[in-house]
Amino acid sequence: MKTLEYTVYGKAPAVVERPTPQAAAGEVLVKVAGAALNPLDTKIHAGYMTAFFPVTFPYVPGTDISGTIESIGDGVSGWKTGDEIIARLDPSKGGAFAEFAIVPADQLVRAPNALPLAEIAGLVTVGGTAWQALFEEHAVASGQRILVHGAAGPVGAFATQLAVQAGAEVFATASAADVDYVHGLGAVKVIDYQNSRFEDELSDIDLVIDTVGGDVEERSLKVLKQGGTLIATPMPPDAARARKAGVEAKFVFHRSDAVRLGHVAECADHGAKVRLDRIVGLYEGADAFARQARGEAKGKIIFKPQL
Numbered sequence: 001m002k003t004l005e006y007t008v009y010g011k012a013p014a015v016v017e018r019p020t021p022q023a024a025a026g027e028v029l030v031k032v033a034g035a036a037l038n039p040l041d042t043k044i045h046a047g048y049m050t051a052f053f054p055v056t057f058p059y060v061p062g063t064d065i066s067g068t069i070e071s072i073g074d075g076v077s078g079w080k081t082g083d084e085i086i087a088r089l090d091p092s093k094g095g096a097f098a099e100f101a102i103v104p105a106d107q108l109v110r111a112p113n114a115l116p117l118a119e120i121a122g123l124v125t126v127g128g129t130a131w132q133a134l135f136e137e138h139a140v141a142s143g144q145r146i147l148v149h150g151a152a153g154p155v156g157a158f159a160t161q162l163a164v165q166a167g168a169e170v171f172a173t174a175s176a177a178d179v180d181y182v183h184g185l186g187a188v189k190v191i192d193y194q195n196s197r198f199e200d201e202l203s204d205i206d207l208v209i210d211t212v213g214g215d216v217e218e219r220s221l222k223v224l225k226q227g228g229t230l231i232a233t234p235m236p237p238d239a240a241r242a243r244k245a246g247v248e249a250k251f252v253f254h255r256s257d258a259v260r261l262g263h264v265a266e267c268a269d270h271g272a273k274v275r276l277d278r279i280v281g282l283y284e285g286a287d288a289f290a291r292q293a294r295g296e297a298k299g300k301i302i303f304k305p306q307l
């Protein structure tokens, strides 16, 4: 099978032929339909994540897959060959950017029907992170006022849709070109961050989902109501500064969880979508990594190994 892999941090990933692996006990072999590229993949590639996700080389990157079960190891029940699945692989092991991937059976989730199978891979980490932030780190409920920063990015867009589905009143920031897109996700007000300051227009917010960081974090403390919460995805926020302002600030560190991913799949069946930047083959891997690392992707880059 073809894999996309690299042998040293920072080296451009390249396609290599490897023997197709066999599913051991408790595992299945999946024929990959789609595998989504995440900021985490480029951060691992740059060598920034060694403390959290040490890897061994050669490393086949990628955590988010959709595909069909090709074969089943001993002791796996409830699944059959041909079943369509989504799953998140352990970042330290990777393995998604390949024609076939080994998946532990306890990480398998039935693919939602709502999107083409290859594209569904794009909601795995994105949806899991948004769900974890909204419903595990917080308890989003109908009527809450929620501000999502970076709402046109994949995590922000999914968080916007999940919060809207939960009945929250969602405010958002995005660049001018994305204002209509974010309105289409259900946000009641979208602030063009390049031309307006959100803190001049908003107050009494129950929850801020910050997918941007930097000065956006500090400025967000001003729009939260007393006792409100900020949840950051790029890096841990300054919790002490938040406490001084009478609010709570915390980081969401997304971890794979098949039950949570099952909830995300249900949200996709209820209409939640992920924006597609482009679908590429494994041979375009080096360009795709560079595009993602430069921050140019408008949505998810999906690898389709058959291309």
Ligand SMILES: NC(=O)c1ccc[n+]([C@@H]2O[C@H](COP(=O)([O-])OP(=O)(O)OC[C@H]3O[C@@H](n4cnc5c(N)ncnc54)[C@H](OP(=O)(O)O)[C@@H]3O)[C@@H](O)[C@H]2O)c1
Pocket (backbone or CB within 6 Å): 039, 040, 125, 126, 129, 149, 150, 151, 152, 153, 154, 155, 156, 173, 174, 175, 178, 193, 211, 212, 216, 232, 233, 234, 252, 253, 254, 255, 295, 297, 299
């Ligand atoms: N902690 C975790 O477990 C976890 C999990 C998943 C992702 N993450 C992190 O979460 C972050 C977001 O991920 P993503 O995939 O959604 O990223 P992304 O594709 O980079 O999207 C970020 C979005 O933010 C917008 N943006 C940039 N500056 C802004 C500002 N000042 N105000 C409002 N919007 C702004 C960008 O718009 P323009 O491009 O138009 O400027 C873009 O639409 C990344 O840092 C990622 O590494 C963390």
